Amino acid sequence: MTPDPTLHGLSFDAHLSTLFTERPLLERPRVAREAGFDAVECWWPFDAVAVPSDAAVDAFVSAITDAGVRLVSLNFFAGDMAAGDSGLVSWPGRQEELAESVEVALDIADRLGTRRFNALYGNRLDGVDPEEQDEVAAATLDTLARRVGEFDGKLVLEALSGRPAYPLTTTADALAVLDRVGRPELTLLTDLYHRAVVGDIDTVAEQAGRTGHVQLADAPGRREPGSGTTDLDRHLAALEAAGYDGFVGLEYLPSTDTLGSLDWLPRERRGIR
Numbered sequence: 001m002t003p004d005p006t007l008h009g010l011s012f013d014a015h016l017s018t019l020f021t022e023r024p025l026l027e028r029p030r031v032a033r034e035a036g037f038d039a040v041e042c043w044w045p046f047d048a049v050a051v052p053s054d055a056a057v058d059a060f061v062s063a064i065t066d067a068g069v070r071l072v073s074l075n076f077f078a079g080d081m082a083a084g085d086s087g088l089v090s091w092p093g094r095q096e097e098l099a100e101s102v103e104v105a106l107d108i109a110d111r112l113g114t115r116r117f118n119a120l121y122g123n124r125l126d127g128v129d130p131e132e133q134d135e136v137a138a139a140t141l142d143t144l145a146r147r148v149g150e151f152d153g154k155l156v157l158e159a160l161s162g163r164p165a166y167p168l169t170t171t172a173d174a175l176a177v178l179d180r181v182g183r184p185e186l187t188l189l190t191d192l193y194h195r196a197v198v199g200d201i202d203t204v205a206e207q208a209g210r211t212g213h214v215q216l217a218d219a220p221g222r223r224e225p226g227s228g229t230t231d232l233d234r235h236l237a238a239l240e241a242a243g244y245d246g247f248v249g250l251e252y253l254p255s256t257d258t259l260g261s262l263d264w265l266p267r268e269r270r271g272i273r
């Protein structure tokens with residue numbers, strides 16, 4: 001479907017873990033800025049390392065500040081994602097490691113003004129009772145939500161498609177966790193790609209009040225808007241009309257080079273509105 005970003009007024013941000021991957025991570029904030037973006041977001045920037053060195057943290061913070069962009073959302077440490085991990089929130093025995101890495105993330109946030117934090121729930125683990133995992137997750141999310149609340153921030157939780165061991169696949173799954181934890185700082189990450197894949201994209205506006213962050217990619221394929229069949233602009237317009245006024249992260253895998261994949265988004269629509 002041909003994108004028409006004039007249909008809503010939401011601000012976009014460039015996802016540094018999926019866009020501009022032609023360059024090393026520390027160069028991507030500058031390249032994003034040169035491409036016209038004021039805002040960026042990122043998965044955990046230190047790969048499978050929960051507690052990076054001070055030098056690595058400083059280098060990341062400098063890359064963002066030197067480029068003159070805002071880091072609007074950051075994923076907490078999620079384990080070894082390249083090896084298939086999808087978060088530590090529900091992983092018994094790894095809570096101390098998660099807590100230490102969260103303090104690193106909050107230090108970065110404090111220095112950069114970041115207020116959205118994505119906590120991936122974690123995969124089901126062989127030999128571990130799912131109920132035990134859900135109990136660990138509820139307690140962890142409660143703690144993380146309170147901690148993030150001290151920063152006036154929001155914790156966001158997302159349902160994911162394409163990860164068979166990840167138990168939150170639908171919006172209802174994610175909302176059930178939000179309800180169980182019952183903290184105002186814990187909100188939904190509405191990822192239009194994952195929602196289109198599982199077939200529950202038409203209700204996004206109903207959850208606008210509980211949505212702390214939005215991301216997009218076209219489906220099928222998880223590529224740039226216009227590459228698939230999802231009417232992304234209609235859903236973004238519906239979210240905006242229902243009161244969502246946060247950022248929309250461009251979390252897609254470019255089908256060409258990143259700059260070429262941005263042809264759908266005029267340069268004047270890439271900055272913060």
Ligand SMILES: O=C(O)C(=O)CO
Pocket residue numbers: 043075118120160191
């Ligand atoms: O792994 C994914 O698909 C994500 O969106 C993580 O934030």
